Amino acid sequence: MTALLEVDAVDTFYGPIHILQGLTLRIEPGELVCLLGGNASGKSTTLKTVLGLVSPRNGSVSFAGEDVTRRPTSYRIRKGMAIVPENRRLFAPMTVLENLQMGAYLHGGGTKEDFDRVYDLFPLLHERRAQLAGTLSGGEQQMVAMGRALMSKPKLLLMDEPSMGLAPILVERSFEIIKQVHESGVAMLVVEQNANVSLSIADRGYVLSTGRLVLEGPAESLRENEDLRKAYLGR
Amino acid sequence: MSTDPTDPANPESPRVGVDEWVASHEQRRTHRSGFAGVVERELARVPSPAFYLGFGVAAAILPAVTSNGYVINVGVNTLLYMLLALGLNITVGYAGLLDLGYVAFYGFAAYGYAMLASPQFGLHWDTLAVIPLVVVATAILGLLVALPSRRLVGDYLAIVTLFFGELFATVYQNGESMSLLGFTKPHNITGGPNGIVNIDQFHVFGARIGALNYTAYYYVALVFFMVLLFAAYLVDHSRTGRAWRSLREDPLAAELMGMPVNRLKLIAFACGAGIAGLAGTIFAAVNTAVFASEFDFTSGLLIIVYAMLILGGAGSLGGVIVGALVVNVSLEVLRDPGHATWVFYVLIAATLVAKLRPWRWLAVIAAGTVGFGFAVHAIVSAVWPRGVHGQAAVGGVLGSGLSHWVILPSNPVTIGNVAFISLVLAVLVLTLLKGWAQKLAMIPTLYLAAFVWENRLVVEPSITRLILVGVILIVLMNARPQGLLGTSRVEIV
Numbered sequence A: 001m002t003a004l005l006e007v008d009a010v011d012t013f014y015g016p017i018h019i020l021q022g023l024t025l026r027i028e029p030g031e032l033v034c035l036l037g038g039n040a041s042g043k044s045t046t047l048k049t050v051l052g053l054v055s056p057r058n059g060s061v062s063f064a065g066e067d068v069t070r071r072p073t074s075y076r077i078r079k080g081m082a083i084v085p086e087n088r089r090l091f092a093p094m095t096v097l098e099n100l101q102m103g104a105y106l107h108g109g110g111t112k113e114d115f116d117r118v119y120d121l122f123p124l125l126h127e128r129r130a131q132l133a134g135t136l137s138g139g140e141q142q143m144v145a146m147g148r149a150l151m152s153k154p155k156l157l158l159m160d161e162p163s164m165g166l167a168p169i170l171v172e173r174s175f176e177i178i179k180q181v182h183e184s185g186v187a188m189l190v191v192e193q194n195a196n197v198s199l200s201i202a203d204r205g206y207v208l209s210t211g212r213l214v215l216e217g218p219a220e221s222l223r224e225n226e227d228l229r230k231a232y233l234g235r
Numbered sequence B: 001m002s003t004d005p006t007d008p009a010n011p012e013s014p015r016v017g018v019d020e021w022v023a024s025h026e027q028r029r030t031h032r033s034g035f036a037g038v039v040e041r042e043l044a045r046v047p048s049p050a051f052y053l054g055f056g057v058a059a060a061i062l063p064a065v066t067s068n069g070y071v072i073n074v075g076v077n078t079l080l081y082m083l084l085a086l087g088l089n090i091t092v093g094y095a096g097l098l099d100l101g102y103v104a105f106y107g108f109a110a111y112g113y114a115m116l117a118s119p120q121f122g123l124h125w126d127t128l129a130v131i132p133l134v135v136v137a138t139a140i141l142g143l144l145v146a147l148p149s150r151r152l153v154g155d156y157l158a159i160v161t162l163f164f165g166e167l168f169a170t171v172y173q174n175g176e177s178m179s180l181l182g183f184t185k186p187h188n189i190t191g192g193p194n195g196i197v198n199i200d201q202f203h204v205f206g207a208r209i210g211a212l213n214y215t216a217y218y219y220v221a222l223v224f225f226m227v228l229l230f231a232a233y234l235v236d237h238s239r240t241g242r243a244w245r246s247l248r249e250d251p252l253a254a255e256l257m258g259m260p261v262n263r264l265k266l267i268a269f270a271c272g273a274g275i276a277g278l279a280g281t282i283f284a285a286v287n288t289a290v291f292a293s294e295f296d297f298t299s300g301l302l303i304i305v306y307a308m309l310i311l312g313g314a315g316s317l318g319g320v321i322v323g324a325l326v327v328n329v330s331l332e333v334l335r336d337p338g339h340a341t342w343v344f345y346v347l348i349a350a351t352l353v354a355k356l357r358p359w360r361w362l363a364v365i366a367a368g369t370v371g372f373g374f375a376v377h378a379i380v381s382a383v384w385p386r387g388v389h390g391q392a393a394v395g396g397v398l399g400s401g402l403s404h405w406v407i408l409p410s411n412p413v414t415i416g417n418v419a420f421i422s423l424v425l426a427v428l429v430l431t432l433l434k435g436w437a438q439k440l441a442m443i444p445t446l447y448l449a450a451f452v453w454e455n456r457l458v459v460e461p462s463i464t465r466l467i468l469v470g471v472i473l474i475v476l477m478n479a480r481p482q483g484l485l486g487t488s489r490v491e492i493v
Helices: A043-051 A073-079 A096-103 A112-121 A123-127 A138-150 A168-183 A195-201 A219-224 A226-233 B034-045 B048-065 B069-094 B102-116 B127-149 B154-173 B214-236 B239-249 B251-256 B261-287 B301-312 B317-333 B337-355 B359-383 B396-403 B413-432 B435-457 B461-479
Strands: A005-014 A017-027 A032-037 A058-063 A081-084 A156-160 A187-192 A204-209 A212-218
Touching: A005 A043, A017 A032, A017 A043, A017 A212, A032 A043, A032 A168, A032 A195, A043 A073, A043 A081, A043 A156, A043 A187, A073 A081, A073 B251, A081 A138, A096 A138, A096 B239, A112 A123, A112 A138, A112 A168, A123 A138, A138 A168, A168 A187, A168 A195, A187 A195, A195 A219, A204 A219, A212 A219, A219 A226, B048 B069, B048 B214, B048 B317, B069 B102, B069 B214, B069 B239, B069 B261, B069 B301, B069 B317, B102 B127, B102 B154, B102 B261, B102 B301, B127 B154, B127 B261, B214 B239, B214 B261, B214 B317, B239 B251, B239 B261, B251 B261, B301 B317, B301 B461, B317 B337, B317 B461, B337 B359, B337 B396, B337 B435, B337 B461, B359 B435, B413 B435, B435 B461
Parallel strands: A032 A187, A032 A204, A081 A156, A156 A187
Antiparallel strands: A005 A017, A005 A058, A204 A212
């Protein structure tokens, strides 16, 4: 069976600086994979490479069996990727409804089913659809950001630090939602610093350190791993 | 009864972990009470196209109400400004691309019309053919300018487009002898500094608008403006309009949603340029002459159009109408030194009333300034009689009052220039002082300002009216940073 996403021996540079060094990872359809790592380990660069915001010098990125290494971001989005960006990046002076419409930009602004699907998942968004996104609280903004990403009915949802800037109770809530979305059949790549929570819901995990893959495996075995515990779980 | 907000026994207090505030946010919305509140709520229910239509009807009746040629002439100008602001509103207001070469598109189209309908090349094409041709050509020019700049943002884009604007003016200014890279004989293309004159009036199938028939051009401009205004309204509420706004708010997030960011930028540039192009053709026909110097940076046209957009509220269509009206009408009113003097003193008085607290200081400063003036006037008229022989520019009560209050020397140029510099220094000193010292220092500074105004500024209306419009802009932007009809920005924190 072909993987949904295959990143193969990718080298990514920012100018002369070598960031990702021969990174290889794959995500099967419907799988929830988390990508762990400390600061400056290359987590966000991995996402940017997957999305095509930066292009790798060597290696390839394949999505749904197709080599998309030289394709622009909009092509990859059209093929079924979606992202919840770091810090959410909502369109603050636009309403919740308009934000959702922008999520389905490549699909003509979203069908009724798309909206129903998102509103079923987040009933609060339906209630707040006429409110300006910038006036929502952090947790609500996170819901808008996820709803916006789900509007395009993605096959692969990328999440950049979903726990950032949220209260502990909202982090838990947020991961419940991630789990729920995953159970509906969407494959996910969750980039996180919060190893504990993300490993508790993930199928598999990768651990990055200074641009190299240092650990990979099923989530349970990673949770048992002594090195990882010392490095990220603080126990 | 307990007043501890965390006490669950107190039903009035917010409870921990229950988000009642958010659930009840609609009830917490405050409303203005009384008549003003009723008016505000009723106005909010009227859809904005109704206001545009109202403006269109009012503007259409204007020539029926007045036959004053000057008023109609100003009306044509204002409508041209509105068209320009409408185009700029798409590029800058919607898509957020800081285009400082905008006026060049206006000039390009004006020259385009001039070349195709004047004795310059002996061409007298039908207006129905020229306008679409020129508008499309201008839109394509906008596309070409945007093409190399599509990766640039903010100040970098501004500099490149500013360069393009100046390039346009320079080339057209020197275009009386152009050859293709030296291979051909030089030809007179743009008329150089003499521009192109004797441009045809609009003519369709032999029927033409008579020379100086401003009323006809007024209606032509009005119809074009109204059609484009409604088109812009529809675009604003379309997928493309929303995409432009999201592009303006967060280009990276827009790209992450899969929007074709570059294409959206190009379309915004081309649309803005096309509308400027339409305004340019009307401009050329109304004035029957075009000169390159009307479109360069020193003409101030770019600044004025931006002032309209910012004053009205970038991104707001109603703001385009209001901004162009306020700025252009102010500029016209300020042509007259008497009107300008009134505006000057009312502005100062309004600023003092708005900013000075507590009230007793306002009284002290007002009385102090008046007393100070009469005292200085009395001393000067005793010591140096020629120092009070001048005439105030404004007549009536204000004028006769002023001539007993401000020193008006018979030859004010040198002393006026010295006073101008002193005024700048005095304002700087004023910002360094604090408390009562600052308040007291305001008295001579205000007097000095009046002196500089009466002796130096009022005799040069072409400069002072721009200064005054600038001051109006600063005062208004302080009160409403989002512009008169703009929506306030919300930042995500």
